[in-house]
Amino acid sequence: MSEPIDTLPDLERVRAAARRIAPHARVTPVMRCSALEALCGAELYFKCEHLQRGGAFKFRGACNAVWSLDDAQAARGVVTHSSGNHGNALALAAATRGIAAHVVVPEGAVRAKLAAIERAGATLHRCAPTQAAREAMCAEVQRATGAELVHPYADDRVIAGQGTLALELLQQIPELDALVTPVGGGGLASGVAIAAHGLDPALDLFGAEPSGADDAAQSLIAGKRVTTMVPDTVCDGLRALVGERNLDVLRMHRVEVMTVSDAETIAAMRLLWSELKQVVEVSSATVLAAILKQPQRFAGRRVGVVLTGGNVDLDALPW
Amino acid sequence: MSEPIDTLPDLERVRAAARRIAPHARVTPVMRCSALEALCGAELYFKCEHLQRGGAFKFRGACNAVWSLDDAQAARGVVTHSSGNHGNALALAAATRGIAAHVVVPEGAVRAKLAAIERAGATLHRCAPTQAAREAMCAEVQRATGAELVHPYADDRVIAGQGTLALELLQQIPELDALVTPVGGGGLASGVAIAAHGLDPALDLFGAEPSGADDAAQSLIAGKRVTTMVPDTVCDGLRALVGERNLDVLRMHRVEVMTVSDAETIAAMRLLWSELKQVVEVSSATVLAAILKQPQRFAGRRVGVVLTGGNVDLDALPW
Numbered sequence: 001m002s003e004p005i006d007t008l009p010d011l012e013r014v015r016a017a018a019r020r021i022a023p024h025a026r027v028t029p030v031m032r033c034s035a036l037e038a039l040c041g042a043e044l045y046f047k048c049e050h051l052q053r054g055g056a057f058k059f060r061g062a063c064n065a066v067w068s069l070d071d072a073q074a075a076r077g078v079v080t081h082s083s084g085n086h087g088n089a090l091a092l093a094a095a096t097r098g099i100a101a102h103v104v105v106p107e108g109a110v111r112a113k114l115a116a117i118e119r120a121g122a123t124l125h126r127c128a129p130t131q132a133a134r135e136a137m138c139a140e141v142q143r144a145t146g147a148e149l150v151h152p153y154a155d156d157r158v159i160a161g162q163g164t165l166a167l168e169l170l171q172q173i174p175e176l177d178a179l180v181t182p183v184g185g186g187g188l189a190s191g192v193a194i195a196a197h198g199l200d201p202a203l204d205l206f207g208a209e210p211s212g213a214d215d216a217a218q219s220l221i222a223g224k225r226v227t228t229m230v231p232d233t234v235c236d237g238l239r240a241l242v243g244e245r246n247l248d249v250l251r252m253h254r255v256e257v258m259t260v261s262d263a264e265t266i267a268a269m270r271l272l273w274s275e276l277k278q279v280v281e282v283s284s285a286t287v288l289a290a291i292l293k294q295p296q297r298f299a300g301r302r303v304g305v306v307l308t309g310g311n312v313d314l315d316a317l318p319w
Numbered sequence: 320m321s322e323p324i325d326t327l328p329d330l331e332r333v334r335a336a337a338r339r340i341a342p343h344a345r346v347t348p349v350m351r352c353s354a355l356e357a358l359c360g361a362e363l364y365f366k367c368e369h370l371q372r373g374g375a376f377k378f379r380g381a382c383n384a385v386w387s388l389d390d391a392q393a394a395r396g397v398v399t400h401s402s403g404n405h406g407n408a409l410a411l412a413a414a415t416r417g418i419a420a421h422v423v424v425p426e427g428a429v430r431a432k433l434a435a436i437e438r439a440g441a442t443l444h445r446c447a448p449t450q451a452a453r454e455a456m457c458a459e460v461q462r463a464t465g466a467e468l469v470h471p472y473a474d475d476r477v478i479a480g481q482g483t484l485a486l487e488l489l490q491q492i493p494e495l496d497a498l499v500t501p502v503g504g505g506g507l508a509s510g511v512a513i514a515a516h517g518l519d520p521a522l523d524l525f526g527a528e529p530s531g532a533d534d535a536a537q538s539l540i541a542g543k544r545v546t547t548m549v550p551d552t553v554c555d556g557l558r559a560l561v562g563e564r565n566l567d568v569l570r571m572h573r574v575e576v577m578t579v580s581d582a583e584t585i586a587a588m589r590l591l592w593s594e595l596k597q598v599v600e601v602s603s604a605t606v607l608a609a610i611l612k613q614p615q616r617f618a619g620r621r622v623g624v625v626l627t628g629g630n631v632d633l634d635a636l637p638w
Binding site for chain 1: 348350369370374431589592593596597598599629631633634636638
């Protein structure tokens with residue numbers, strides 16, 4: 001499956017994605033918060049992707065994938081597996097083109113996210129909460145419908161689409177010193193790395209990963225992809241194993257992955273709610289948790305902080 | 320105490336307040352949300368005062384009051400009674416001028432709000448949760464310190480300060496058809512009425528009041544101020560009885576006060592959290608509840624919706 005590294009998406013493909021999704025995606029705002037800046041000792045520029053269509057950055061990648069299809073492919077629809085936000089995003093993106101979407105969802109996914117996927121008009125297919133079960137069910141739907149697989153992160157169209165977030169942020173705030181994103185499957189982190197370093201190779205790139213799902217951090221240390229991990233974290237959006245191509249990009253771009261405990265992440269989530277007044281999901285808070293854990297890495301710097309999503313089950317808050 | 324109606328603040332005093340607070344207050348953003356607009360059948364322009372300094376619109380009025388004092392008055396400090404947000408705002412405003420602030424708080428006030436007041440450097444004075452007890456304790460602090468009383472709403476400097484919100488909103492979105500604010504003591508509703516009608520006399524003005532604290536609605540019907548009500552509502556920011564001068568303004572400007580049950584308000588609060596992704600306090604949600612209750616009043620119109628505050632006790636959510 002893995003193509004040579006030199007065919008990975010580049011800045012031009014991210015720019016093409018930005019043009020492709022512009023009629024459908026929102027330009028999300030950047031927020032600052034003096035209380036959080038005082039706490040961290042850094043200038044924090046929160047990129048508000050929880051205000052993106054569908055409530056998460058995932059719409060960017062899904063939309064780029066859907067509008068990259070030729071008409072014959074598109075007519076057979078799209079399929080993916082997702083714990084929620086990517087599934088929702090693909091459903092919404094498919095709707096912008098009037099094509100069918102099939103979403104394979106693992107048991108245990110956040111209820112609010114599943115309801116949103118159905119509202120967007122997609123068909124849900126439930127499976128066990130393992131990578132293997134997701135992939136098997138996806139393959140089955142592909143066979144039955146001929147739908148095009150749009151993988152949540154190991155897909156160049158998705159990587160390029162997520163990268164548009166960094167293009168947009170660096171247009172809004174050109175003089176950043178560092179940029180921090182959560183790391184799950186690595187679609188966002190790899191797309192952002194390609195776009196951000198394409199514009200500014202001196203930018204320091206960081207990933208934030210739950211210590212209970214730190215396969216990307218372990219993989220970077222081991223020098224090869226660690227695939228034996230059983231994720232154990234409250235961050236439902238970050239349980240996926242990092243993709244091989246995504247890991248290649250993280251390594252090439254020297255993305256430093258910092259790990260945070262669930263307790264640190266939940267505390268950071270409360271801060272984002274109480275100080276920034278933004279409803280962000282727990283996975284989004286890993287980033288602030290990482291900055292608060294190692295403030296010396298960011299002291300006095302201008303830091304872009306990606307708030308990835310805001311789809312929360314208000315009846316099941318993690319505190 | 321009550322002055323003749325012709326001395327009430329006018330648009331010029333609101334403009335003066337806007338100049339006075341400009342170095343200290345934030346210009347808050349206006350947000351839209353397609354899901355909520357579809358639900359209401361109207362264009363909704365949410366004025367995000369939960370992102371104002373101190374997490375509530377109250378900073379506008381308090382700041383105008385503090386910077387209206389002459390130096391001798393200012394040196395003796397300021398005092399107020401408040402269930403939270405005005406107290407916090409006055410503490411923050413006093414800090415911008417380096418003067419003392421005393422805040423009388425009723426038992427039962429939201430813990431997160433009291434903590435914020437203390438962080439801002441004010442002295443807390445606790446009293447029983449009645450209007451009479453608040454006023455008695457306030458008078459005692461005034462006697463002891465010579466501090467200037469800055470009433471939460473029955474104060475022209477505060478009314479003019481709150482009115483700056485409407486100036487700002489109508490600068491951001493000039494073509495509104497209607498404007499809805501919560502009604503508690505009426506400081507916001509009266510200031511907004513003066514400013515909004517000063518700029519556009521054709522604008523329809525609405526207030527939203529909890530049915531368990533609907534003294535303003537009752538007072539407008541009765542043609543005189545109803546003062547016998549014992550407030551019973553989850554909206555901790557809207558329990559105060561409407562002020563006499565504030566009521567005069569609501570009547571003069573034909574502000575229509577709509578009442579909503581706590582259940583309707585809590586449902587609207589959940590919608591603001593899940594769809595708009597904004598952490599707003601329950602009092603703020605009365606406004607969306609009112610629109611959802613009588614959508615025909617707003618159908619197809621451009622409606623300014625004031626989100627008044629975002630200081631929430633995350634451990635005591637009302638659902």
